[in-house]
Amino acid sequence: MNVLEIRGLSVDYLSAGGTVHAVDDVSLDLRRGEILGLAGESGSGKSTLAHAIGRLLRPPAMITAGSVVYHRKDEQVDVLKLAPKALRAFRWKELAVVFQSAMNSLNPVMAVGAQIDDVLRIHEPDMSRKARGERVVELLRRVGISADRRKSYPHELSGGMRQRAAIAIALALNPEVIVMDEPTTALDVVVQRDILHEIRTLKDEYGFAVIFITHDLSLLMEISDRIAIMYAGRVVETGTAKELHRSPRHPYTLGLLRSFPKLRGPREDLLGIPGTPPDLRDLPPGCAFHPRCQSAFDDCGRVSPRLLPGPHGEVACLLNENTGVEVQA
Amino acid sequence: MRFLARRLGFYLLTAWAAVTLNFLIPRMMPGDPVDLLVARLKGNVDPAAIEAMKQAFGISDANLWVQYVDYLGNLFNGELGRSITFFPTEVTTIITGALPWTVGLVGVATLISYLLGTLLGVLAAWKRGSWLDGVLPVSTFMHAVPYFWVALALVFVFGVTLRWFPVSRAYGLDVVPAWDGPFVSSVLYHAALPAITIVIASMADRILGMRNVMVTTLGEDYVVMAEAKGLTSRRVMWAYAARNAILPNITSFALSLGFVVGGSVLTEIVFSYPGIGSMLLKAVENEDFPLMQGIFLVISLAVLVANFLADLAYVVLDPRTRQEA
Numbered sequence: 336m337n338v339l340e341i342r343g344l345s346v347d348y349l350s351a352g353g354t355v356h357a358v359d360d361v362s363l364d365l366r367r368g369e370i371l372g373l374a375g376e377s378g379s380g381k382s383t384l385a386h387a388i389g390r391l392l393r394p395p396a397m398i399t400a401g402s403v404v405y406h407r408k409d410e411q412v413d414v415l416k417l418a419p420k421a422l423r424a425f426r427w428k429e430l431a432v433v434f435q436s437a438m439n440s441l442n443p444v445m446a447v448g449a450q451i452d453d454v455l456r457i458h459e460p461d462m463s464r465k466a467r468g469e470r471v472v473e474l475l476r477r478v479g480i481s482a483d484r485r486k487s488y489p490h491e492l493s494g495g496m497r498q499r500a501a502i503a504i505a506l507a508l509n510p511e512v513i514v515m516d517e518p519t520t521a522l523d524v525v526v527q528r529d530i531l532h533e534i535r536t537l538k539d540e541y542g543f544a545v546i547f548i549t550h551d552l553s554l555l556m557e558i559s560d561r562i563a564i565m566y567a568g569r570v571v572e573t574g575t576a577k578e579l580h581r582s583p584r585h586p587y588t589l590g591l592l593r594s595f596p597k598l599r600g601p602r603e604d605l606l607g608i609p610g611t612p613p614d615l616r617d618l619p620p621g622c623a624f625h626p627r628c629q630s631a632f633d634d635c636g637r638v639s640p641r642l643l644p645g646p647h648g649e650v651a652c653l654l655n656e657n658t659g660v661e662v663q664a
Numbered sequence: 665m666r667f668l669a670r671r672l673g674f675y676l677l678t679a680w681a682a683v684t685l686n687f688l689i690p691r692m693m694p695g696d697p698v699d700l701l702v703a704r705l706k707g708n709v710d711p712a713a714i715e716a717m718k719q720a721f722g723i724s725d726a727n728l729w730v731q732y733v734d735y736l737g738n739l740f741n742g743e744l745g746r747s748i749t750f751f752p753t754e755v756t757t758i759i760t761g762a763l764p765w766t767v768g769l770v771g772v773a774t775l776i777s778y779l780l781g782t783l784l785g786v787l788a789a790w791k792r793g794s795w796l797d798g799v800l801p802v803s804t805f806m807h808a809v810p811y812f813w814v815a816l817a818l819v820f821v822f823g824v825t826l827r828w829f830p831v832s833r834a835y836g837l838d839v840v841p842a843w844d845g846p847f848v849s850s851v852l853y854h855a856a857l858p859a860i861t862i863v864i865a866s867m868a869d870r871i872l873g874m875r876n877v878m879v880t881t882l883g884e885d886y887v888v889m890a891e892a893k894g895l896t897s898r899r900v901m902w903a904y905a906a907r908n909a910i911l912p913n914i915t916s917f918a919l920s921l922g923f924v925v926g927g928s929v930l931t932e933i934v935f936s937y938p939g940i941g942s943m944l945l946k947a948v949e950n951e952d953f954p955l956m957q958g959i960f961l962v963i964s965l966a967v968l969v970a971n972f973l974a975d976l977a978y979v980v981l982d983p984r985t986r987q988e989a
């Protein structure tokens with residue numbers, strides 16, 4: 336059962352040097368209660384996609400096409416068409432966001448407790464002051480922050496605690512979907528582990544679905560149920576974490592897998608991906624990845640591959656589309 | 665609190681330096697106020713009177729240290745010597761007579777200009793792309809025009825041509841100073857035009873400054889997050905964006921408050937307003953050193969007090985400054 340369906344979503348940034356196609360015809364499903372991982376190099380459009388889902392983009396960003404359909408129990412709504420009031424209710428009650436940097440996403444002049452409290456005050460007007468206070472303490476405790484910290488300002492907390500506070504704010508209204516944009520990237524590995532573990536536990540307890548964004552594919556493998564790989568604003572492969580790990584079908588996925596040392600198991604050489612990400616204002620013709628692809632053949636420079644369903648998951652690669660040839664490992 | 669104590673110590677030190685310079689400079693200059701006064705009276709002065717005046721001005725042949733200690737003692741009792749222009753009135757009396765007019769007119773006008781400018785700046789940033797953008801070219805124009813020009817233009821239009829407002833004095837000749845209706849309304853009526861010139865001339869800077877900081881702040885993640893939280897746009901605009909955007913503007917506000925006392929000269933000249941600025945002009949015209957010194961001292965202290973107020977405001981408004989270093 337899908338809770339969120341993104342269909343044909345495209346986002347452009349209108350800049351002086353040309354139009355940046357940051358998100359290009361992306362379609363994704365998010366199932367109720369799952370963790371969907373979204374991976375891709377820096378600049379591949381992950382944050383833009385995340386912001387588009389919450390309709391949080393500002394000029395010069397512009398959604399040029401597509402829909403984001405949210406499924407309630409008995410109805411479905413296109414988030415991109417919600418009227419201001421309905422949008423405000425949708426935000427945080429149904430969709431919450433943990434932003435890429437917790438330091439910057441917390442209001443520096445407001446105590447963390449107050450930043451949870453103001454969500455409750457707006458969305459739960461019937462809640463008494465005392466009840467709100469108790470809920471704030473409860474939420475903080477739930478993410479491992481002691482009650483006396485609710486009066487602390489963001490700068491008084493460690494990076495890990497700020498990230499936990501941001502997660503506590505996201506949990507405040509028990510939303511159906513939480514978008515987490517690199518929630519652990521700025522943290523050291525031990526804290527990162529703790530928080531990932533925390534997110535899984537909370538998810539099992541509260542039952543929300545997560546879109547988890549990172550460029551660290553090995554990390555996604557551990558936490559996600561399903562994974563979508565983005566390249567140059569497009570989704571190039573989707574599949575369960577297991578399948579992607581065992582048999583990646585897009586050469587880019589393979590490259591990403593090899594870019595990171597395995598957390599467990601024997602060490603392999605870090606091959607990574609040669610070259611640099613393309614200029615999103617002027618994409619190469621055909622498959623955007625072909626200039627960097629070691630398995631590229633003539634057609635790759637001419638034909639744009641479509642995202643097609645395969646035996647498991649989907650992939651956008653001519654190797655799979657026409658010939659069925661396996662990716663050369 | 666350590667931060668405030670440190671700042672306070674710094675300001676006390678600065679105040680002491682200002683006071684000491686105020687003592688030293690006239691004593692290092694050739695001639696003294698009494699000689700000046702005698703010269704102005706063309707020498708027709710009784711030697712006994714000269715001696716009395718020297719005493720009144722605190723000038724003696726005693727050693728500099730003794731004079732310094734005397735000077736500090738006098739200062740502590742609010743004695744700044746006697747004015748030459750208005751001899752034998754005490755400088756303190758002149759300043760306390762003029763200061764309320766300046767603080768009342770320029771201070772209140774500065775406050776209004778700041779509040780209004782901040783408000784318009786916030787709204788102009790928030791409603792970018794609406795009719796409020798029209799504020800910008802006007803502000804930029806006002807920002808570039810000298811105050812003097814604005815004041816004269818308004819005086820010409822509203823004072824001389826339309827005769828809506830009086831163009832000089834602090835209150836009408838037909839009222840006597842007292843806390844009653846006729847006097848107060850006469851004061852307000854007379855203050856209106858000069859206050860408007862100050863507000864108009866200084867508000868443009870406020871609007872542009874506030875709008876710039878606000879536009880930057882609106883791009884911050886915490887503002888996007890506030891929006892994502894589904895808060896009302898009023899709350900996002902004020903509690904998240906504007907609340908942070910005013911912080912960098914506190915210093916400039918303190919500076920303009922500090923210059924209320926010193927920066928009133930032009931306004932008071934244009935409108936013959938009986939404040940500190942007019943007194944300073946008179947003192948300069950008459951080489952009235954005691955009065956000048958007294959006024960400079962008050963101006964320096966005003967700047968220091970304003971800066972200390974800014975520090976206080978920072979401590980109240982920005983929790984990051986409260987951090988114990």
Ligand SMILES: Nc1ncnc2c1ncn2[C@@H]1O[C@H](COP(=O)(O)OP(=O)(O)OP(=O)(O)O)[C@@H](O)[C@H]1O
Nearest residue numbers: 348350355357376377378379380381382383384615
């Ligand atoms: N305001 C903007 N104006 C023009 N281009 C922009 C703007 N913001 C982002 N972009 C471009 O859009 C593309 C996608 O950016 P986005 O932030 O979504 O990438 P990302 O995948 O989240 O990267 P990262 O891993 O670094 O966070 C990038 O190429 C970026 O240069």
Ligand SMILES: [Mg+2]
Nearest residue numbers: 381382383435
């Ligand atoms: Mg990003």
